[in-house]
Amino acid sequence: MNIENQLQQKIDTKTKPIGALGMLEKLAFKIGTIQSSLSPKLTAPTMIVFAGDHGIANHGVSAYPQEVTHQMVLNFLNGGAAINVFSKQHDIELKIVDAGVNFDFPSNDTLISAKIANGTQSFLEEKAMTAAQFQDSIEKGASIVKEIAQSGTNIIGFGEMGIGNTSSSAIIMSYLCNIPIEDCVGKGTGVEGDQLSNKINILKKTKDFHGTITSPEEVLTTFGGFEMVQMYGAMLEAQRQGMIILVDGFIASTVFLAAYKTNPSIQKNAIFCHLSDESGHLRLLNYLNAEPILKLNMRLGEGTGCALAYPLIKSAVAFLNEMASFESASVSEKSQTEAS
Template sequence: MIAEELKKLIDNKTKPIGALGMLEALASQIGSILGTTTPQLLNPHLVVFAADHGIAMEGVSAFPQEVTRQMVLNFLNGGAAINVFCRQHDIHLQVVDAGVNYDFERNLPLGDGKIAKGTASFLQGPAMTSEQAEQCLLNGKAVVDVIAAKGCNVIGFGEMGIGNTSSAAVLMSKLCGLPIADCIGRGTGLNDEQLLRKQAILEQAVANYTGTANVFELMAYFGGFELLEMTGAMLAAAEKNMVVLVDGFIATAAFLCASRIDPEIKHKAVFCHESNEKGHRLLLAQLDAKPLLGLGLRLGEGTGCALAYPLLKSAVNFLNEMASFESASITNKS
């Protein structure tokens, strides 16, 4: 069994057992995902899915909806934080329009996964149709299929969408059986009054919901196009035995949905950081996930994935390059 082989290799490195802490578990996990005791991280990619949300028009965000398309253009121009970090760590960045409320020029280097120009507000009805939800999952899978064909075996996911913390919070609330108050945060920077308004709106939306607890129905009713495309992408990456990098609150909510569809995805996922969004720590606890970093981030975009990626490289490198007690002629403890 490869997990046993990896444990033996790691324990026999020139160090006390467990001395590299979480890096040891990370090295073992990566080796298990890739099916080898000498894993290599190949052609790393990060995909940012972008879309608009009808719920944003209800006053749940500190920023107006047009910021979504403005930030997409910023990504394409190389000016966002995720651009900086991906350049720094040689990660290929791809931006996908999953449903931005804007018609982008056709000659832009922008992936086309557009379902519609934003979801409907889920305050009084579903954000999207079941057909649109299904298409989101297929679109996410298609993105990963193309990337995997390029030899990529490690992939992270980010998002951009004004209002998407609301979708994530409601999905967390419904799927985990938690009150909205425990799941929401300040998002893009709400003040106390705005936060109370956000809570009241989302509690009313949940009260108006008369559907079932089925994950597909919940995703269609409360989800965002970018969140669901990310869910489909995560499922596809896990199916291909790629290392799946999970970013912050929105990405973890997408992962929560994916895990309800395929519980085995947990073994393929690396949780990159614990964000400063209030519900993220609780959501990570619900998933029994141990994040690599705790930097107080709350930006999204996949920034936590890019920042954590060097730790994955370190884990792989110590596994492949660090001497054993035998090869270094060092006496092991009795």
């Protein structure tokens, strides 16, 4: 009997009706499959928040100015953001990465410096980054995950911070899913009305300017942020390391989409933590045939959805490992005969 059948049998013979623990059963099955174990473990959970600035932010696509990126990174480093609170609450180690913020941070033990440049170029006028910067970003993201894996971590979450990155995500999704940009664009940091119309128009002009692009690598080079490409490299490395990959909201899911297009087997390692209130996210999750754990009307980013879903993931592993079976508890199973 293969590991999948053994896991399903173990889940089905717990002291409960079959399927009664709903999504927890699916999570237990997935985690057991990732680890190829009937008794999986979660060790040293870690959250990485990649931060970077975007040239497109200077075209009015965000409700906030670009300097909010570095201000929020300082907030992360001072422990004041939502992701700090939730990571601390659930004993998740938090790592902040400067992938390409337009700010020179003072030396800080909690900041991983992986800066490619002080933000990308505006993709309205040219490619966001060079091919060399793209490759450097992938390598830096992968290197960060390799080091984390060596410390014993087997479950890793991905978050981001970067004013303008919902615009990048929307256009990446539009290209890789081959759907109109209007179906991908949302409020982001809170743009509405004329500002939202302006955001859509800018992204339409961008697609007209760049024309047809098909490969995920070229799409990321043209429209991605350094934080997004580092996350892409990090996700692919996490899959190579056999880790459980926790995917946050719209931006992280868009990066995952690119990783999936590059290596479809990464889907086996991924848990989608929440449905973002960003309008394109549901369509993206449907495209990926992914079922999110939570729906809390959040659109904050930072990896907050991963941190909030983690206790439920722990519960899935706990029931698989600790809950009695019908046999061990001497409880009668459902009758195999139907009443006539």
